[in-house]
Amino acid sequence: QKEVEQNSGPLSVPEGAIASLNCTYSDRGSQSFFWYRQYSGKSPELIMFIYSNGDKEDGRFTAQLNKASQYVSLLIRDPQPSDSATYLCAVRAGGGADGLTFGKGTHLIIQP
């Protein structure tokens, strides 16, 4: 069974520091990796995606992928209180699979 694991938190980070969120996945054949942000009572919104090993930067966000270790992370630079939310890691398997498998999410709290 394909699994995506995240530390549920809460992860408390001071405003302006770097928030680091981690995710591991069980399916070695996974091809695509996504980070979504979900505010309480709302649906997820895409932050960024990554397909290749290494780092991918988009504004204050950097996604890191290590397929050998089956590990993907999200760094948030200069986080603000408005970044406080649950961050969901999602993985799409290879082989023509359609839907995404989500982790339970990490609850991030940015302290003013």
Added chain:
Amino acid sequence: GAVVSQHPSWVICKSGTSVKIECRSLDFQATTMFWYRQFPKQSLMLMATSNEGSKATYEQGVEKDKFLINHASLTLSTLTVTSAHPEDSSFYICSARVGQGTNVLTFGAGSRLTVL
């Protein structure tokens, strides 16, 4: 940007009744839509993949006779929860892949179902 509209955003119903949730792609055509369910403090669980013009593909453990999915057009998929019970109370979210050959999903706002 691509928008997925979901309706209703919340619904309360009596046990034994059926509830229909609509998912529309507003400015793009979606041959495939996905229905997820999320219980409090839990992950999104894929229920089924809705394919325009054909039968939906259900995930293991999801009752296809209870959760009826219809994808009659390229912009509309519906999920009907039949004979709803309190344990069906959940947050139901639809999503669609934006464009051919992309893995990026856009989500609707979700529908919170409460069965009394």
